[in-house]
Amino acid sequence: MTFLATEVTKRLGIRLPILAGGLMWLSDADYVAAAAHAGGMGFITAASFPEDDQLIAEIARARDLCGGLPFGVNVSMLPKLVPGEKTEDIFRLIADQGVSVIETSGRNPEPYIPLLKDLGLTIIHKVPAVRFAVKAQSVGVDMVTIVGAECGGHPGMDMIGSFVNAAMAGEDISIPFLIGGGIGHGSQIIAALAMGASGVVMGTRLLVSDELNAHSDYKQAIVNATERDTVLTMHTVRNTVRTLANETTQAVAKMEADNPNVTIADLMPLVSGKIGRNAYATGDVSKGLLSAGHALGLTKAIKPMAEIYAQLEAEATAALVRLKSVQTE
Structure with a gap:
């Protein structure tokens, strides 16, 4: 049974509108399978597997671990991560392996749109500001993720917060959009949906998942850190x-x-x-x-991914109850 049916859950075939975004060196088959079984969807980072046979093997491993549940592949189009002349080859490789959803970032995807459409790939393009989302929408991507200044990694140059991004996107974007950046609590999911989003993307909040293939001391450092760190x-x-x-x-x-x-x-x-x-x-x-982003303030313990997602779902449910309590006839 779907919890919070949105365009994202319907189009991707997932139960929860929570995507586990691609994390360089960390997003592997174990990570995406954990997200899939928890009710969401994760993305293998193609740049973490620079040789074609490595990426093919990791996709195959993810397919086995997911057991039919959906997952995607993240493709950074920055030349320093995926050389420009290889980007099209990477897209073809992903499609050839039976993956149907990609998360792209790094530059304007317009030159690749005809190829991606021909390959039958669903394109979720990640941008750091609404103005870039408007452009991505105009060139034909299927969905956009807008990450705010609170995000770990690259928040862009505009440094607009996620709360403002969500409200602006609700006015300017007609395709399904997701909000990322500082998202780590179920109440934020409800807030994003109320502003027009179809889901959220998380990274920092999931760094403390058991299934993440990183040293336990690294995860404990994430637990110990706060939003000020x-x-x-x-x-x-x-x-x-x-x-x-x-x-x-x-x-x-x-x-x-x-x-x-x-x-x-x-x-x-x-x-x-x-x-x-x-x-x-x-x-x-x-x-x-x-x-690491401001969601460090919400990483309290190392837990299985399923428990993190369950906590987010419980928090979202509680937020909905609070909303209903303030409604008047």
């Missing part, structure tokens, strides 16, 4: 990122403050994704840009 860096190179505050963020902030003309090449020894990947493997969170 994130930092924005890399604004000077127009690649703003919100991450867990640590030695690396201090060093990057100093480089940016000391040299307004700093380049991404200058920062790379500190911000390389390989450094962050090491933190997930070792549990040492002192180094690397480790994406």
